[in-house]
Amino acid sequence: MEKSISFVAFDGFQLVDMAAVSVFELANDLPGGPYYQIQLLSEHGGMVRSSSGVQVSSAAFDAHECDTLIVAGSMTPTASTPGLLAFLRLSGAASRRTASICTGAFVLAEAGLLDGRRVTTHWCAARELQRLYPKARVEEDRIFINDGQVWTSAGMTACIDLCLAMVEQDLGVEAARAIARKMVVYHRRSGGQSQFSALLELEPKSDRIQLALSYAKRNLHKELTVDELADAASLSRRQFTRSFRVETGQSPSKAVESLRVEAARAMLEESNHSVDVVARETGFVDPERMRRAFLRTFGHTPQSVKRAAKLVAAA
CATH class of the missing domain: 3.40.50.880 (Class I glutamine amidotransferase (GATase) domain)
Structure with a gap:
């Protein structure tokens, strides 16, 4: 029916x-x-x-x-x-x-x-x-x-x-x-996902910098050096670093951290993975490094994000 x-x-x-x-x-x-x-x-x-x-x-x-x-x-x-x-x-x-x-x-x-x-x-x-x-x-x-x-x-x-x-x-x-x-929708976003996007916040102007950021988002589990990102953009290290800061207002390392934090938060809220696994999968490697990044970005720790998600799910 x-x-x-x-x-x-x-x-x-x-x-x-x-x-x-x-x-x-x-x-x-x-x-x-x-x-x-x-x-x-x-x-x-x-x-x-x-x-x-x-x-x-x-x-x-x-x-x-x-x-x-x-x-x-x-x-x-x-x-x-x-x-x-x-x-x-x-x-x-x-x-x-x-x-x-x-x-x-x-x-x-x-x-x-x-x-x-x-x-x-x-x-x-x-x-x-x-x-x-x-x-x-x-x-x-x-x-x-x-x-x-x-x-x-x-x-x-x-x-x-x-x-x-x-x-x-x-x-x-x-x-x-x-x-x-x-519908050519990349994927259905879960209800718990943030309305904000790190890629939108960075607002790169050129295709080359967009390519580098898209490459970074697909490969967050890797170390992602400046040289690797410059190669993805088909630019020299010097050209890439200068263009990246002009277009986004951030250094490549800071931008990659924003992408890692966004991905890590989504994993903590939407999966049962431990903090250690999330840190490894999103390229932080060290949970303490991820904890410091969360405190800088959200003002609270990954553990508190995970606890809050569990409370919401239980409710």
Whole structure:
């Protein structure tokens, strides 16, 4: 039996959030499908205008139950209409899963659906969400969070990770991987992964420096000398060192440490590997060296990161 997936839009919603529809569309093409019945809902039905000006067609709210209810976000959160809030309270209680994309979390919070739950949203709106709705437990540096029947995601393309995780829950990990490949998604980011990326923070300008950083990220288990990175960029050591600092504002060694810390944190949060194994796999080799890098970057130790992840998993 097909599961109903209802996306909820309103005037000013972000069109990029509709990329999530493609995840379920592609799931329907998998062997044994279709698995989902997809619809776009709005309070009054008809054409709904996005923040970009592009309009989409929608059906009006009705009283039927749906399996999964997903609320889109907007560029700037605004007060919701009484009709939208009433629909979410009724349908949210009846649905197996209720979710928000980006600032759609403000809509769920206004409806009272996030009280006492762990939630996330776009990083730039997370503190405002916590201020306005103190009963929610906002975690600003997460791609998505699943707390019981309520799912929330970070902004923009995080909606794809959220919906891939839903398909994985429904159809299994291989189905989610197949869809990710078709969508040309490098991999589904886990919910615990940071919204921030060391590569994005470095912002290299030239292809050669980007090549060197991509090489480093693929080979963090190695020593990664400056000469090795310069070879990956097809530059002399002197040219590479000068260009690297000009483009990123950092030395190669500092940038590699940032990549190692990011990879190590992900391994600690998402696997059962010991601190010693993580240090070895991410190129720190010495756990003490990794501990010092974590203190410089996060202000706490790898052990505390691992303990926090275990507590979250237990919760």
